[in-house]
Amino acid sequence: MQKIAAIFDGLRFSESTLHYSILIAKQQNAHLTGVFPQDITYNSFNLYQLLKAGTDQATLAQLEADDSEKRENAAGAFEAACQKAGIAYSVHRHRNISLQEALEQSIYADLLIVDARETFVHDVTKPPTRFIRDLLTDVQCPVLIVPTQVLVPPVFSDIDRVVLLYDGEPSSVYAIKMYSYLLPSLQALPTTVLSVNREGNYLENKGLVKDFIKRHFPNAGYEVMEGVPEEEIVSYMFGQTAGAIAVLGAYRRSTVSRWFRESMADVLMQTLSFPLFIAHNK
Structure with missing residues (x-):
């Protein structure tokens, strides 16, 4: 892998995004680009409420200046961490709508890394946020969704175990391919192929998938079970180490289809605190 793009909200700097992006950049000897969108539609304060309350222009100007300082400090923290880690890096501070900037960066990156709770709006919402949903719909490269770190000081666990979710669909095989291509240093980790079927305890296209997995993860084990995937997979992942x-x-699926049935990625983001490597073929 050559280039990782890490998406940061300079007003709510994600320690998780910083940790995992530097970790993977070091492991893969990749160039890391810190993307700090300078979105003119987004502030740390509620502009509508302030204007409604009659806040004067001088106060608004000071609040905007404070936000600019926060963004600069966040970019500085990213640069300092990259220098300390000894990795190649660059910083992008384009004045663009946050989602548009992230999608444009994904065209020219091998991997995008972003916090599951990223919103780029004043209000805080639970994952999956609107920003993450829209990003995953149109992103042009694989994405690593990382969990928000809530402890102070933050405590992180290195990646030490891999669960490959396989449902017999081309999209699941494609994700496994991209994972093996982009993160070869993680292929030696303990790996499990997890498959859950609503009707029957069997592995879809057993011969083909086992031959494929053997070439990429020769020591992988298998967990095959019957049940509701959204329930069984979450239960299985809860039993995993940090x-x-x-x-x-x-x-x-189409946008209309997702109105009626959540993506497995949505379910996992809502319930788990593990990184998710997501890739989908168009």
């Missing part, structure tokens, strides 16, 4: 990562295809 250093686990899940690999899955997602957001292949």
